[in-house]
Amino acid sequence: MRNSEIAIALSKVTKFYQKFQALDNVSFEVKRGDFFAFLGPNGAGKTTTINCLTGLSNHQSGEIQVFGYDTTREYIHSRRLIGLCSQEFNFDPFLTLHQLLVYQAGYFGILPWEAARRADRLLERFQLTEKRNCKHRALSSGMKKRLLLCRALIHDPEILILDEPTSGCDLELKFLTWDYLTQLNKEGKTIFLTTHYMEEAEKLCKTIGIINHGRIVRIGDKKSVLQDKSLEAVFLEVTGPE
Ligand SMILES: Nc1ncnc2c1ncn2[C@@H]1O[C@H](COP(=O)(O)OP(=O)(O)OP(=O)(O)O)[C@@H](O)[C@H]1O
Ligand SMILES: [Mg+2]
Structure with a gap:
């Protein structure tokens, strides 16, 4: 591996699907050995980021490296380092x-x-x-x-990328997967996962990245991101008169 400390590095990545901009200047790094949770609402750009990272989609500008290998120019080297667990069954x-x-x-x-x-x-x-x-x-x-x-x-692979690995799983499988991922991470594998379950991110990960409308909103260690008051939402349920 060329760069042994930074597993994944995105720098100013922009991705368009025709005229629609799915990724807007996305930059972040995932350190070797990290357990990184990538969060965001439906359509935020999580799977698109993964597709660009793994060479399934082209990006229009910016650079992506996996352990120092450029994912476009040195695709074979970078792809070999990644195990991809996609969102769809293919x-x-x-x-x-x-x-x-x-x-x-x-x-x-x-x-x-x-x-x-x-x-x-x-x-x-x-x-x-x-x-x-x-x-x-x-x-x-x-x-x-x-x-x-x-x-x-x-x-x-050195890096495991999982796009919503536990959606639709029963509790037993969820816990089995969590245990296995935790064990792999302890063995030194870098893990990057997307999830809609805060509990999953909170339990498993060390670092959290949040994306919305194709833009990175927040990246940081789990504790600081979860304590960030500006990311809190309040849901009010309004009912009509009895
Ligand atoms: N092949 C495609 N062609 C055109 N638009 C696309 C394509 N793939 C994704 N998009 C659009 O890009 C945006 C980001 O989609 P993406 O699949 O990356 O979201 P996501 O964060 O993974 O959402 P989810 O949580 O629902 O899986 C969405 O608006 C989506 O409609
Ligand atoms: Mg997705």
Whole structure:
């Protein structure tokens, strides 16, 4: 890795979808080993930021680096360092769970015998061994979430990016995922996640970034962001006369 201390660095990133500006001058850094929660309302630009970071979308200006590698000019180096757990289920419908993981490993140059060993280990870890030879449509949505995690981890990346990893999960799976992410972070992996659950951000992360309308509103350590009075909202429920 070229830059070992800063895992992710965005500098003045701007992204347009035709005339619509989804990211406006976005700059922030995520340190190596951090557990970073990226928060913001629907449509704020979280997934767009992740897509730009992982090369799924192009940005029009600004720079993005992953451990010092430019995500456009040095895409292969930067992408290899990232495991992506996307917001949508985007699995090949013709492959079994095991094949799917082995194929994914192949994109990163992992030989089939080693990929098969890793796939079995991850399926066991996420309690999917029983479904090893099924296709993904035979899974419940919580199981699909677990499969996304297995796929993100198959090449043992330095950074794990998770776009709403626990939405739609039952409590047991949520706690299993939290425990596993905490453990991975303790082992030194840098974790970047988006979530709509404050409880999740509060429990897991060290740093919080907030985005709204494509602009960074706040970045800081968890304590200072959560104590920021200017970010507090008051909800009033108004009822009519009885
Ligand atoms: N492919 C696309 N083409 C056009 N507009 C898009 C596209 N993808 C996203 N957008 C727009 O960009 C904005 C940011 O979307 P994005 O998916 O990044 O939001 P988000 O913060 O991830 O929201 P959510 O919490 O709902 O997942 C939205 O206004 C969305 O409609
Ligand atoms: Mg999103």
